[in-house]
Amino acid sequence: MYVALRDIRFARGRFALMGAVVTLITTLVVFLYGLTGGLASDASSAVADLPVQSIVFGAPHGATPEVSFSDSGIDAAQQAAWQSALGAEAVQPLGIAMSRMTATGGATAVSVIGASAPLLPPLLSGSAPADGQVAVSRTTASDDGVTVGGTVTVGSQRLTVSAITADRSYGHAPSVWTTESTWQQVSGAQQPSALALTTAAGSGTAALDRAQNTDTVSRGAALAGIDGYSAEQGSLQLIQGFLFAVSALVIGAFFTVWTVQRRPDIAVLKAVGASSGYLVRDALGQALILLLLGTFTGAAIGLLGGALLSGGGMPFTLGAATVAVPVLAMVLLGLLGAALAVRRITSVDPLTALGANR
Amino acid sequence: MTTATALSTGLALRDVVLTFPDGDRRLTALDSVSLEVAPGELTAIVGPSGSGKSSLLAVAATLLRPDSGQVVVGGLDAGSLSARQATALRRTRIGIVFQQSNLLASLTAVEQLLAVAHLSGGSPRGSRGRAEALLDSVGLSGARQGRRPHQLSGGERQRVNIARALFAEPSVLLVDEPTSALDHERGAQIVDLLADVTREHATATVMVTHDRELLDRADRVLRMEDGRLSLDCRV
Numbered sequence: 001m002y003v004a005l006r007d008i009r010f011a012r013g014r015f016a017l018m019g020a021v022v023t024l025i026t027t028l029v030v031f032l033y034g035l036t037g038g039l040a041s042d043a044s045s046a047v048a049d050l051p052v053q054s055i056v057f058g059a060p061h062g063a064t065p066e067v068s069f070s071d072s073g074i075d076a077a078q079q080a081a082w083q084s085a086l087g088a089e090a091v092q093p094l095g096i097a098m099s100r101m102t103a104t105g106g107a108t109a110v111s112v113i114g115a116s117a118p119l120l121p122p123l124l125s126g127s128a129p130a131d132g133q134v135a136v137s138r139t140t141a142s143d144d145g146v147t148v149g150g151t152v153t154v155g156s157q158r159l160t161v162s163a164i165t166a167d168r169s170y171g172h173a174p175s176v177w178t179t180e181s182t183w184q185q186v187s188g189a190q191q192p193s194a195l196a197l198t199t200a201a202g203s204g205t206a207a208l209d210r211a212q213n214t215d216t217v218s219r220g221a222a223l224a225g226i227d228g229y230s231a232e233q234g235s236l237q238l239i240q241g242f243l244f245a246v247s248a249l250v251i252g253a254f255f256t257v258w259t260v261q262r263r264p265d266i267a268v269l270k271a272v273g274a275s276s277g278y279l280v281r282d283a284l285g286q287a288l289i290l291l292l293l294g295t296f297t298g299a300a301i302g303l304l305g306g307a308l309l310s311g312g313g314m315p316f317t318l319g320a321a322t323v324a325v326p327v328l329a330m331v332l333l334g335l336l337g338a339a340l341a342v343r344r345i346t347s348v349d350p351l352t353a354l355g356a357n358r
Numbered sequence: 359m360t361t362a363t364a365l366s367t368g369l370a371l372r373d374v375v376l377t378f379p380d381g382d383r384r385l386t387a388l389d390s391v392s393l394e395v396a397p398g399e400l401t402a403i404v405g406p407s408g409s410g411k412s413s414l415l416a417v418a419a420t421l422l423r424p425d426s427g428q429v430v431v432g433g434l435d436a437g438s439l440s441a442r443q444a445t446a447l448r449r450t451r452i453g454i455v456f457q458q459s460n461l462l463a464s465l466t467a468v469e470q471l472l473a474v475a476h477l478s479g480g481s482p483r484g485s486r487g488r489a490e491a492l493l494d495s496v497g498l499s500g501a502r503q504g505r506r507p508h509q510l511s512g513g514e515r516q517r518v519n520i521a522r523a524l525f526a527e528p529s530v531l532l533v534d535e536p537t538s539a540l541d542h543e544r545g546a547q548i549v550d551l552l553a554d555v556t557r558e559h560a561t562a563t564v565m566v567t568h569d570r571e572l573l574d575r576a577d578r579v580l581r582m583e584d585g586r587l588s589l590d591c592r593v
Contacts, residue, residue, distance in 0.1 A: 002469075002476035003462065010464030010506075268460045271421065272522070273449025274477050275442065351421045354412055354534055355457055 004286035019294040026298025029326040034306040036236040037317030046170040055222035056195035058214040065215040067225040092196045097187035102153040105145025111170035114183020126163030135163035140174040155186040252337030270350035287338035368562030369395045374427030387413040389585035395562040405582035411566040420444040432529035453523030457535040459515035461507040468503045471525045513544040533565040
């Protein structure tokens with residue numbers, strides 16, 4: 001990369017401009033990545049973090065079961081059949097409903113989860129709720145001044161706070177946890193929304209699904225059953241995809257113009273004995289330096305901005321994957337764009353260095 | 359002239375024919391051209407524009423493959439080489455002094471030579487002393503060695519061009535109109551320099567030029583006309 005490094009130093013304005021573009025795109029992608037992760041967690045952590053392997057969605061006989069917590073319902077016969085087949089401990093009813101919690105410190109829209117104690121998130125204080133009790137997520141408890149032993153009103157039910165749990169949410173509403181019986185009183189539903197299985201979906205569950213008119217999917221696939229989850233994630237991922245495509249195109253366009261401008265130099269280098277492979281490696285090395293500097297700077301800005309955003313209450317997931325995946329994708333796609341551009345090097349005729357018009 | 363020596367270490371072209379497509383027919387650029395240049399010999403080739411001088415240089419530089427005939431560079435038959443081998447031959451045995459100095463804009467004078475070292479797999483850092491000495495020997499010394507092409511005069515750029523061509527210690531030096539962008543005085547200095555380096559570095563040098571006033575330093579002057587090479591009797 002002897003010539004490549006000196007080209008960067010010589011044309012530092014052009015490379016700085018291009019590096020700034022890569023930096024801005026990377027910053028945007030890191031923001032989007034963190035936001036996508038944050039929104040995903042905000043919409044689904046109550047389900048995603050359940051200590052189970054699969055979720056059973058049900059429908060009345062005659063209807064087709066759908067992967068949807070809103071539309072699904074498990075009647076007593078279906079629940080009994082599943083518990084009979086797999087054992088009561090392996091099959092836990094799960095009720096999910098949206099409601100409003102009022103405490104002395106304020107009112108908050110909450111997702112109410114009716115589940116047995118094994119399905120609860122880690123308890124930070126107190127004990128698992130009994131009938132007439134509720135466990136509240138830490139941040140909500142803090143915001144609304146809720147403490148263990150206090151009382152809150154969820155829907156129309158006055159409940160005693162038995163525990164403070166680790167933060168979980170569903171449908172962008174913080175989760176509160178109670179028993180199946182109390183959940184039915186709060187939600188007005190007569191049957192749980194779904195069943196949570198400690199076993200994996202497979203051939204064993206398929207036969208039960210057919211017999212009971214249910215649909216068993218993995219816990220990860222069950223997230224699609226959260227209202228708006230797939231559309232929200234799909235939109236954000238589409239934007240990420242467009243940004244990756246734009247970055248590859250921008251890098252490719254820059255190196256196309258750059259290669260065209262360098263044609264006389266490339267012809268001279270070929271005439272004095274540089275192979276096409278040497279020149280392509282040189283140019284790709286140049287692209288790699290530009291991409292690494294641009295993406296690392298962009299990632300640092302994205303991380304810093306993300307930390308500020310998440311501190312302000314915006315759902316934003318900060319983590320190694322938030323940075324590593326966009327940076328890696330930007331570098332690889334940028335190199336792909338550059339590779340398509342610098343392949344023109346192979347067609348440069350060294351004879352033009354002698355003044356031939358070819 | 360010294361046929362055996364030319365074939366082993368210099369340059370030899372034998373019955374070289376080169377044609378280009380020209381509409382429905384083919385235009386003959388080189389018509390059975392034979393030429394042998396021994397190490398330490400400066401051969402000048404003059405002739406009108408379009409006579410085939412540049413084509414001869416391109417064939418000798420292995421940038422064009424002739425329709426027929428033999429090209430031997432430093433003892434190697436260029437016709438038997440693959441494209442990759444021909445590239446390696448240019449890198450190791452052929453130095454080209456271009457008409458326009460064709461220096462790389464991003465490199466300083468000394469870096470132009472170090473880039474050649476890098477091409478050959480050498481260490482630019484380890485070659486710096488030799489590059490500076492070579493630039494000194496062609497008359498470019500001191501701070502000028504650290505200047506980029508746009509900071510040098512036309513004569514200085516041509517000196518760097520010559521030093522770059524010599525850096526890989528080639529056995530053949532091909533020079534294309536070296537004085538075309540220079541005034542007469544500077545042109546004469548460059549031709550003197552080429553004659554000197556031909557002796558010092560024992561290169562088989564072929565210089566194409568249109569400037570007949572600068573031919574007195576050449577060992578031999580040949581005339582190219584309509585693709586044919588002949589001894590120039592007017593010198």
